[in-house]
Amino acid sequence: MQTNNNCIVIFGASGDLTHRKLIPALYNLFKFGRLNKFSVLGVARSELNDETFREKMREALLGTEETTPETLDAFCSHLYYQAVNTSDAADYGKLVPRLEELHTKYQTNGNTLYYMSTPPSLYGVIPECLAAHGLNEEKDGWKRIIVEKPFGYDEKTAQELDVQIHRFFEEHQIYRIDHYLGKETVQNLLVLRFSNGLFEPLWNRNYIDYVEITGAEAIGVEERGGYYDGSGAMRDMFQNHLLQVLAMVAMEPPAIINANSMRDEVAKVMHSLRPLTQDDVEHNLVLGQYTAAEIDGKEVKGYLQEKGVPANSRTETFMALRCEIENWRWAGVPFYVRTGKRLPARVTEIVIHFKTTPHPVFSQNAPENKLIIRIQPDEAISMRFGLKKPGAGFEAKEVSMDFRYADLADEQVLTAYERLLLDAMKGDATLFARTDAVHAAWKFVQPILDYKEAGGRVYEYEAGTWGPVAAEKLIAKSGRVWRKPSGKMKKKV
Ligand code: BG6
Numbered sequence: 001m002q003t004n005n006n007c008i009v010i011f012g013a014s015g016d017l018t019h020r021k022l023i024p025a026l027y028n029l030f031k032f033g034r035l036n037k038f039s040v041l042g043v044a045r046s047e048l049n050d051e052t053f054r055e056k057m058r059e060a061l062l063g064t065e066e067t068t069p070e071t072l073d074a075f076c077s078h079l080y081y082q083a084v085n086t087s088d089a090a091d092y093g094k095l096v097p098r099l100e101e102l103h104t105k106y107q108t109n110g111n112t113l114y115y116m117s118t119p120p121s122l123y124g125v126i127p128e129c130l131a132a133h134g135l136n137e138e139k140d141g142w143k144r145i146i147v148e149k150p151f152g153y154d155e156k157t158a159q160e161l162d163v164q165i166h167r168f169f170e171e172h173q174i175y176r177i178d179h180y181l182g183k184e185t186v187q188n189l190l191v192l193r194f195s196n197g198l199f200e201p202l203w204n205r206n207y208i209d210y211v212e213i214t215g216a217e218a219i220g221v222e223e224r225g226g227y228y229d230g231s232g233a234m235r236d237m238f239q240n241h242l243l244q245v246l247a248m249v250a251m252e253p254p255a256i257i258n259a260n261s262m263r264d265e266v267a268k269v270m271h272s273l274r275p276l277t278q279d280d281v282e283h284n285l286v287l288g289q290y291t292a293a294e295i296d297g298k299e300v301k302g303y304l305q306e307k308g309v310p311a312n313s314r315t316e317t318f319m320a321l322r323c324e325i326e327n328w329r330w331a332g333v334p335f336y337v338r339t340g341k342r343l344p345a346r347v348t349e350i351v352i353h354f355k356t357t358p359h360p361v362f363s364q365n366a367p368e369n370k371l372i373i374r375i376q377p378d379e380a381i382s383m384r385f386g387l388k389k390p391g392a393g394f395e396a397k398e399v400s401m402d403f404r405y406a407d408l409a410d411e412q413v414l415t416a417y418e419r420l421l422l423d424a425m426k427g428d429a430t431l432f433a434r435t436d437a438v439h440a441a442w443k444f445v446q447p448i449l450d451y452k453e454a455g456g457r458v459y460e461y462e463a464g465t466w467g468p469v470a471a472e473k474l475i476a477k478s479g480r481v482w483r484k485p486s487g488k489m490k491k492k493v
Contacts, residue, residue, distance in 0.1 A: 181420070347485045
């Protein structure tokens with residue numbers, strides 16, 4: 001039987017992700033009674049000790065989570081710290097007695113979950129250094145390793161990284177995290193599609209006109225200019241999060257719900273994406289970069305003025321793409337995907353636009369049928385359709401039927417990191433990206449990287465707007481328009 005009794009070793013323990021996401025997620029799992037026998041061993045170069053690490057994590061939790069002194073004390077007593085020079089294999093020897101001691105104390109049978117929350121340059125190094133001390137071997141308990149995004153920088157480096165990690169960890173031990181897959185609403189997409197007889201028969205090229213996927217953020221690059229400039233919207237959001245969401249919209253029903261079956265279907269979608277041609281990158285792709293503006297009376301910096309960003313940077317903070325999936329279900333249906341920073345709202349949503357009636361009986365502008373799946377915030381599903389406007393005549397107007405997650409008030413919904421950490425401890429890789437899908441995704445986006453490299457155009461857009469005008473023109477070519485979501489679902493029809 002799988003057990004989630006284990007020691008969680010976090011590399012990069014003094015970093016941002018650890019105190020912003022990982023420790024709060026573990027704290028909540030503990031608070032909800034989902035963790036029993038466990039310890040957390042923070043590892044980084046900084047010379048902290050158990051006490052100082054606990055103090056830092058306590059502060060972080062007090063700032064973000066609802067805590068009580070008792071739960072906080074109880075949780076923090078499970079936290080430990082070991083300073084290690086993470087690029088020196090010999091230094092990893094310090095982990096051996098530390099882990100032995102923790103496994104004995106918490107009766108965790110050698111089960112160890114390594115989390116690489118470090119700069120990506122260490123993703124190939126850590127597995128090798130662990131292996132130098134036999135810390136990857138599964139003879140006494142399972143050993144799993146979580147790899148944070150980005151998994152590679154392009155197709156070639158992703159392959160090299162795979163080779164490096166596979167030298168010491170087998171595929172069943174590797175968990176490539178994409179926190180979008182941990183979002184409840186993304187998973188719900190599968191239940192919505194595959195457990196309702198209503199939607200599935202319509203979910204194809206016969207009834208769907210086009211699909212829109214938006215991952216918009218109102219914030220800029222904040223303190224992450226240095227990282228972001230080497231990444232851009234394409235690597236930061238599109239190649240991973242948004243392509244995974246697209247795969248969930250487009251995949252076939254899995255034969256059974258398990259890691260292999262599900263991930264087979266995701267990989268098939270990635271392989272079916274129509275390869276982007278030169279014409280596509282020139283005419284079906286728009287890259288943009290935000291410029292300074294005043295938003296709500298406040299001056300907002302342009303991307304080039306952000307900390308850590310070179311003054312001549314061409315990194316895109318916005319991207320819009322029209323792409324297609326070449327298979328029987330989707331042939332000819334365009335998928336319009338866009339993402340960006342400093343847009344008017346923080347909102348991630350999928351809009352399925354259904355075809356209109358073959359002939360408009362009541363009015364020329366018959367309302368469109370749309371299914372809007374709001375991933376965040378204000379998680380919701382809204383079906384839009386036409387009804388008669390009260391009064392004389394037969395004029396139709398758009399109305400909506402809405403479901404909101406907030407209405408399930410008594411259900412406890414795990415956050416993405418809570419869910420994914422728990423799954424990794426249980427050995428369930430269903431919601432983690434598999435190597436073949438990751439490579440197919442990189443292969444698909446390679447022409448975009450090449451286009452950028454070759455000096456492809458990056459348009460400017462004012463912070464607080466929906467991206468460059470060119471993005472409007474991209475979708476307008478087929479007579480369509482992007483939805484301009486507000487970040488909130490309509491309250492009433
Ligand atoms: C991260 C990106 O992976 O996802 C960030 O690196 C981005 O730049 C974030 O802000 C968005 O995640 P979420 O869950 O807030 O939509």
